[in-house]
Amino acid sequence: MPTRSDPEQSPGKFDSQNFLKQLTERPGVYRMYDDTGGILYVGKARNLRKRVSSYFRKSGLAPKTEALVGKIAAIEVTITGSETEALLLEQNLIKSLRPPYNILLRDDKSYPYIYLSSHSDYPSLTFRRGRTKKGGGIWFGPFPSSGAVKESLNILQKVFRIRSCSESYFRNRTRPCLQYQINRCTAPCVGFISPEEYQEDIRHASMFLEGKNPAIIQDLMQSMEDASRALEFEKAAAYRDQINNLRHVQEQQSVDGEGGDADVIAIAQDAGVVCIVVIIVRGGRVLGTKDYFPRYSLEQTEGELLASFLGQYYFGGDTRREIPRDILVPVAVDGQELLSQALSEAARRETRIRGNVRGERRRWLELAMTNARQTLLTHLASKETVYRRLLALRDLLELTETPSRMECFDISHSHGENTVASCVVFDENGPLKSDYRLYNIQDITAGDDYAAMRQVLTRRYRRMVSGEGKRPDLVFIDGGKGQLNVAREVFEELGISDIPLIGVAKGVTRRAGMEQLIDALTGAVFRVPADSPALHLIQHIRDESHRFAISGHRAGRDKKRRQSTLEGIEGVGPKRRRELIRYFGGIQELRKASVDEMAKVQGISKSLAETIYAALHDQ
Template sequence: MEHTDVETAFDAGDFLKTLTSRPGIYRMFDTQGQVLYVGKARNLKKRVSSYFRSSGLAPKTRALMKQMARVEVTVTSTEAEALLLENNLIKLHKPRYNILLRDDKSYPYIYISTDDEYPGLTFHRGARKGKGRYFGPYPGSGAVRESLHLLQKMFRVRQCEDSFFSNRSRPCLQYQIKRCTAPCVGLVSAEDYAEDVRHTILFLEGKSTVLNTELAKKMEAAASRLDYEQAAVFRDQIASLSRVQERQYVSGESGDMDIVAAAVSAGQACVQVFFVRHGVNLGNKVFFPRTPQDSSEQEVLSAFVAQYYLEHPVPGRILLSAELDDVALLTEALSEHAKHRVELSSRIRGERARWLKMGKENAAQALTARLGSQAGMQQRLHLLQQMLDLDEVPRRIECFDISHSQGEGTVASCVVFDQEGPRKSDYRRFNISDITPGDDYAAMEQALLRRYTRLKKEDALLPELLLIDGGKGQVSSARKVMEELQITEILLVGVSKGPERRAGMEILHIPGQQRELDLAPDSPALHLVQQIRDEAHRFAITGHRQRRAKARNVSPLEGIPGVGPRRRQQLLKHFGGMQEVARAGVEDLGKVTGISRDLAQKIYDTFHG
């Protein structure tokens, strides 16, 4: 059920008279129909009525009500259902008066393919659809890589790709440096390898006591039968395990727990989350939610917990740095969402209180550093505004760069900076095709055309300033695209390295104004331009290298119409490898099952031009 009043002026009195007392969500709109705020309520009538009091409203609520033109409500069966709907609408509309979590990345896991004869241990990000065990989530790829490195040294379970594993005829370097037992060529028995996998799982499950006891017994048994080499392996595993435990294990914990601490200052907020799984500290991740002015620590934590844990795995226990008014509702909603009991607590003692204190200190320190860096960012933006003679400080800057190797694997990058710095969730790459290899002007035109055609179609946010890595030629290409798309409100600036091509000697080219800016090397505005240009360059090179590596790993057979995976496999099996396929004549190719004379000719032509 919804109440809307679009055609006539909003009458708060009439609206409140008919409002229900059931649970639900309410949306506040401005005169342009933009959603300003989304809220949930156990009692809609009571909650929405509180906004229309004549006094006692907080400053941010007064600011909201000055812009509010109408209210719409949606009734739900329960308050927990309202919480879910509120979360979805906040993600959809991103209202300016809501606290908004920016968390665009999926989290990595360690994956063990336990259904394989010789299971592999790998880094995994994305949907968990494969058969096997997943351990995590970890706060970032660095934490996963570190754990994989430790496990490789301790238990020597393979970490190679299945395709690499299945095609070995001799042990790889990992076996030589004692990081793998070479199951690919049968240098370890299936039973012994399975034991290494089991020990790995015990470690990841946090069952360190059981694992230590087992390894100690195995060491003694190996020594008693005079197998001192094997006993030394177990001894080294026990020593490595002890060192890891000292660093990673959380005293007194054996299950899954997150420590969530917030800090609020100067209209901004930071949330730190420490991940503990099976009693092991997997590390921490920092978040900077977008917060309206005067938001409290409790408000930030409440919004964060709802938005974050309704999108990510929920541990059994969550420690919070402040007591929340809606803790009962959050507990109910998260328990129902996670399909297991969830405990939210803030009043704690002992070791857990120490962890929470550490989380709060980390959050406060990260926020202080961010505010300091933003102050520097604001200064540089103001100087850039003055230097370019802009009407106001640019809120959004985009920069493009082109990367290739002698025309191969051309990639264009687009990086985005706003008033807080780099906005990595908005970065984009474009694989350039159908141009003359090495034609940077055509590559730039294609990238810009694709980027801004899409933004115009979607009525998305356009930048006030567009930086192009290059001189007059690149800027001219960019200007041609902007004219074609009838985008006139963006200032185009080319960034070239100057005659000596040295950092600090950059020249800015501004088309239409017949001027070039040669800035002093110590100019903060120039430093900002350099930072943005260098980030675009880095992002382009990374994309180019990935594209080039992928292209060089693709089989020539994959580009032939009519040659699918099965026929590729038959060809390789029949001839014993790609090199022999390339040498084969049309007659020989036609002898392979499923390869017609015409198809044989196509395959031959692919290798012989």
């Protein structure tokens, strides 16, 4: 059976510090569990790390919150494409899970909506907090921010001049009110506009609220640019805020999109661990997620892993799970036709295993992949996982003590340009990012990795010998015998003889799990079994040093070339960069936007929007 990441697998006090270090800053939903696996609380966040961190501050918590935090044994998160999607998922989870620390009556009664009344000729457009079934009419929402909704309604009433008064006030007017005098209403109460003309304004406003008419944003962008050119920066900033609020209101609510039932299954693997995430969608709504960490062999492909998982997930155990009409997967599953036939027979209707999907289902699949990567990252950084691997590493290298500080070095450049070296640090809690360092390598022959390695090691450990730097218990070099020989020479020159020095070479096949380890002291070359926790830790450290070196190299290269964040993205030329900045008002707002929001910009296709989103969030 698949191994579930159940909260009860994490005994003892919740390790908030380690959890928060790896938590994403993207929007999403978090679920808190007690030590029995029972749900305590469900919440949403625009920034998951910032919001969850607020529960663990040292002072200023309300008594109820302190009681909640004292019971937390595990936290699970689901990343969403936007804050609105997080809000909708939070609502669904509160309804289905009924967590004791949530105010259950809050479900649909505290979020802001925009309400279009049911008046046959002259409907009103108003702000409402909470949705009801009385009176008919059309509801737009819910929305995460009441301020954005009120400001956007203000703009819509200015542009389309739609009434905002109550029905009783509307029926008893004999002359136009002040709203008509200030050009905010067309005075339908006294017949100053025909029902046909008014309905046309209503149609335009509804189209905007459904995200089908971005013309008003284009007008506001032009006004913002005109104000900026006239040096009226406060006015330009006001237009920018209006644009942001309007985009927030018309944001597509993809979590509540296409109808239908589906299980969306994603897979991520790294450092000898596989994570499979299942997102459960029923009636077009995301109801929740489940995470699994199955045991596997490195020789298995992702298609083989998913085939094995699906069979156990739907047919294993005493009770069978509900089988939806669609099972969405990121890669082709081995024996897919046979498995689909078996699932269809069990469900007594057609069930399809699909990978090549579009629209909302594609977004569900991308959301599942994002969650799988984040969940795997959190799992790898957990204190329990790191400690188990440290013990295995101590035994493998026959160290007298468990290492409490390990450093790993890697070199990165593009054909010799802008060479940088990375030093990443791991301790008993996993990655110690505050101690990560990047070194700009200078005055060497372009592309000479040996000289670069000599320079960075000399600079790092000369300071340590002089008493200025921290002393590691173990040093890894990402490279083969050549790089390791350079490291050994540097240690000999500096008189360092009591720090083990290990080279990590990719091996002949250059496949994960086939790495060769080289001991600098003895020159011995040895391989470690692919399922060894010690090897998984070494892979994690090596991959982190490689990632940090590449990201540092790219940042330095782009700065040297005076490139903006968007310039390195394929398919985004000067014109498209300009349109993106005009539409969103800056890089900061662009980073917050979902793929669908980016695709609304002139000249940006859905596929290009996905590329831009990935580039901005991978940096």
